[in-house]
Amino acid sequence: MIIAIDAMGGDYAPEEIVGGALAAARELDCSIILVGDREQIKHCVSDMPDNVSIVHCSQVIDMGEKPAAAIRKKPEASICVATKLVRDGKADAVVSAGSTGAQMAAALFFLGRTPEVHRPAIAAALPGITGPRLLIDVGANVDCRPENLVEFAVMGSSYAETVMGIKEPLVGLLNIGLEESKGNSLTTETFNLLKKSGVNFFGNIEARDIFTSDADIIVCDGFVGNALLKFGEGLVDLFNGFLRDYIGKSGITKLGGLCLRPAFKDLKKKMDWEEFGGAPLLGVKK
Structure with missing residues (x-):
């Protein structure tokens, strides 16, 4: 290559x-x-x-x-x-x-678009309890139609299966509630289209469940996805800062931190957004 x-x-x-x-x-x-x-x-x-x-x-x-x-x-x-x-x-x-x-x-x-793709999208890998999952779109398209989000689901499913090795990946639609009627016109119309799209549609997913749910692919517009991605990056930095402050409070906590240092190092690596590398642009030729 x-x-x-x-x-x-x-x-x-x-x-x-x-x-x-x-x-x-x-x-x-x-x-x-x-x-x-x-x-x-x-x-x-x-x-x-x-x-x-x-x-x-x-x-x-x-x-x-x-x-x-x-x-x-x-x-x-x-x-x-x-x-x-x-x-x-x-x-x-x-x-x-x-x-x-x-x-x-x-x-x-x-390069041009892949046939039948109207909006290429950026997909980002995220850590999860049961394994990595894919968030798409994370910034290529800030204004989307329901049809675009369905395209993202199809492209994300193909990528997850062929590159990430996930068989029959589950697709979740990022929303403010689990019910089908929740959300705005974009999410409600997208929900109906995804049910008929042929992808393995999981249903709506709330932001708090992204890292713990069974969904392998989380679909959203690029504005929401980019904001969510950067919020997650900041949250990791906040967690690391809190951890450092807590460990440094006393001799006992410092000793405990020293004993747990290998575990903390491994945990930090799993949560560090820089460990997940770049994000592929899906939907273009080549």
């Missing part, structure tokens, strides 16, 4: 991006193409592995730029060039930590 990586996108780029890419190149059976300013990338590399190459480009799309306009204005930006490598068959996948909107726009512009 050949992976094109936008070396100039994201926080602390290109240093952190290149560092992560090189670590992956040494560990995984794949080839990596670093896309970005050649001199800046070389400055971050002391020993280039044989399975890593560089494709130079001088433009970068910043987080604050409007995605569609930026793609047209900067066709040679790193995120565009990396996506075009997939289009041209020179790479099998593209990875970017830069602007989500720009990556979405680049994928639509250079």
